[in-house]
Amino acid sequence: MEFFFQLxxxxxxxxFLYALAALGFxxxxxxxxxxxxxxxxxxxxxxxxxxxxxxxxxxxxxxxFIFTLAGTFALGFIIERLFLRPLIGEALIEVIMLTVxxxxxxxxxxxxxxxxxxxxxxxxxxxxxTIQWGAVVIQPxxxxxxxxxxxxxxxxxxxxxxxxxxxxxxxxxxxxPAALSLGVHVRRVFALSWAIASLVCALSGIxxxxxxxxxxxxxxxMGLKVFPVVIxxxxxxxxxxxxxxxxxxxxxxxxxxxxSTSLKEVIPFVVLVFILLVKPYGLFGLVEIERV
Amino acid sequence: MEDNLxxxxxxxxxxxxxxxxxxxxxxxxxKKGQIVSLLGSNGAGKTTTLKAISGLLKPENGKVTEGSIIxxxxxxxxxxPEEITRLGIIQVHEGRQPxxxxxxxxxxxxxxxxxxxxxxxxxxxxxxxxxxxLVARKNRLAGYCSGGELQMLVMGRALxxxxxxxxxxxxxxxxxxFLVRExxxxxxxxxxxxGTTIMLVEQNANMALQIAHYGYVMENxxxxxxxxxxxxxxxxxxxxFYLGTATSGALKSYKDVKAYKRRKRWL
Numbered sequence: 001m002e003f004f005f006q007l008x009x010x011x012x013x014x015x016f017l018y019a020l021a022a023l024g025f026x027x028x029x030x031x032x033x034x035x036x037x038x039x040x041x042x043x044x045x046x047x048x049x050x051x052x053x054x055x056x057x058x059x060x061x062x063x064x065f066i067f068t069l070a071g072t073f074a075l076g077f078i079i080e081r082l083f084l085r086p087l088i089g090e091a092l093i094e095v096i097m098l099t100v101x102x103x104x105x106x107x108x109x110x111x112x113x114x115x116x117x118x119x120x121x122x123x124x125x126x127x128x129x130t131i132q133w134g135a136v137v138i139q140p141x142x143x144x145x146x147x148x149x150x151x152x153x154x155x156x157x158x159x160x161x162x163x164x165x166x167x168x169x170x171x172x173x174x175x176x177p178a179a180l181s182l183g184v185h186v187r188r189v190f191a192l193s194w195a196i197a198s199l200v201c202a203l204s205g206i207x208x209x210x211x212x213x214x215x216x217x218x219x220x221x222m223g224l225k226v227f228p229v230v231i232x233x234x235x236x237x238x239x240x241x242x243x244x245x246x247x248x249x250x251x252x253x254x255x256x257x258x259x260s261t262s263l264k265e266v267i268p269f270v271v272l273v274f275i276l277l278v279k280p281y282g283l284f285g286l287v288e289i290e291r292v
Numbered sequence: 293m294e295d296n297l298x299x300x301x302x303x304x305x306x307x308x309x310x311x312x313x314x315x316x317x318x319x320x321x322x323k324k325g326q327i328v329s330l331l332g333s334n335g336a337g338k339t340t341t342l343k344a345i346s347g348l349l350k351p352e353n354g355k356v357t358e359g360s361i362i363x364x365x366x367x368x369x370x371x372x373p374e375e376i377t378r379l380g381i382i383q384v385h386e387g388r389q390p391x392x393x394x395x396x397x398x399x400x401x402x403x404x405x406x407x408x409x410x411x412x413x414x415x416x417x418x419x420x421x422x423x424x425x426l427v428a429r430k431n432r433l434a435g436y437c438s439g440g441e442l443q444m445l446v447m448g449r450a451l452x453x454x455x456x457x458x459x460x461x462x463x464x465x466x467x468x469x470f471l472v473r474e475x476x477x478x479x480x481x482x483x484x485x486x487g488t489t490i491m492l493v494e495q496n497a498n499m500a501l502q503i504a505h506y507g508y509v510m511e512n513x514x515x516x517x518x519x520x521x522x523x524x525x526x527x528x529x530x531x532x533f534y535l536g537t538a539t540s541g542a543l544k545s546y547k548d549v550k551a552y553k554r555r556k557r558w559l
Contacts, residue, residue: 089351164401164408171391171402178389178446181348182453183377183406 015249016149040223046202076198234285380456392435403452
């Protein structure tokens, strides 16, 4: 029973991590219908920027953390400005191919700068975060992942649901010509969605880095994980990203714990196939509203 | 230039994708506080004229190649839609374009995009005052509203932007006659009570000329006739082609019914 609880809590916190990573993916897809294949690389960039601030420059952790978030937020704007803005009005497939190119470029740059070695952050999470019930011990990093996940997912959830800027972003995703006719600054919305995406990617990249260490290949492969999550939850839904993330996270840890660690990577995809057979739009995806 | 002139279009040509010429020298004027209606058959270039004003040609690869559009003394024909909407020109698209997955109230809130961060409660009340049926639908997804509700929604959304010049593209499209009357009644009230200048594109010439002060008739990308709305309503050609009220009794011969031959006379 203790083992079960241990796995469940661990699975939930991994789930929140996936949900957070998926949030970045959903943001971009929602506002501009672009599938971002450079997602894993954005995770890696975030993790490495934090590494530079915290280890190489030896800044205090909270400051390094804030600098990383600010830096990746700005990076999102820059990516949009330099690479995506010139492609506005082009076919969607060209933009998607561009993100494939971006992925290769970012990965190459990171390899040139940092090499393919494994790095580690200093052990900065307070030991007080450890949770212990009898034999069940939850490592601080999982607790942190849990807390950060809940905080940021609810902040962005409220942002989209209630703030004016969030509503403008959703309006662009919904009907771009109509949004344009009401004076919504569509280019600004695209830029903002890339900035937010790159920021939440950095967050999840950092948590991943604490859990498994930082390696260009390992972290960017994690970008693949968001695909089952978002497809399961529905590509357009933030709530779906959370539920999808939790399901995949739990599935993975339980498979890893009870069945075998090598099956861990496969099971989410198998379940994905079955769920899509029943709900082709994903669990919470938009079903096309058809009025005749 | 006269003081009460709000918008002046001087001889504009509009070309789509560099080859398809839709407007061939359109000139018109809109006076402050008036309802100006633009009539014409399908494909005459009415919608294109509206889009030229609101700057929405650009996303469709269209361009004003000649002439100028002067709004409050400043040229706007090559400005981006974000700038034009901030000057107070708001277009309501033909065929109702709601944000389907946003609730009715969220749809209305998008109308505040031109003045982000400013309070909007008063405007919301104003919109609900004009469009009563929307109140009950507040929290419903726009995608599930009826056609009449959607027409009210998109007009209300535009009203949220506090427009100085409202461009309405076929507000009566696909609505029941009773509802059309109601919508036009509201348009007239908005014009009178809010002082909003309105440019109205319509197929329903009868209704449009009843509430408009001035009217233009377009054919093949040109303005072929213009006059006070009252006089246009009495014009025999307009009566025959657009109001369908010319034939008082006597059957006409086939020769006379060939309307397109007579229309050529105007060009």
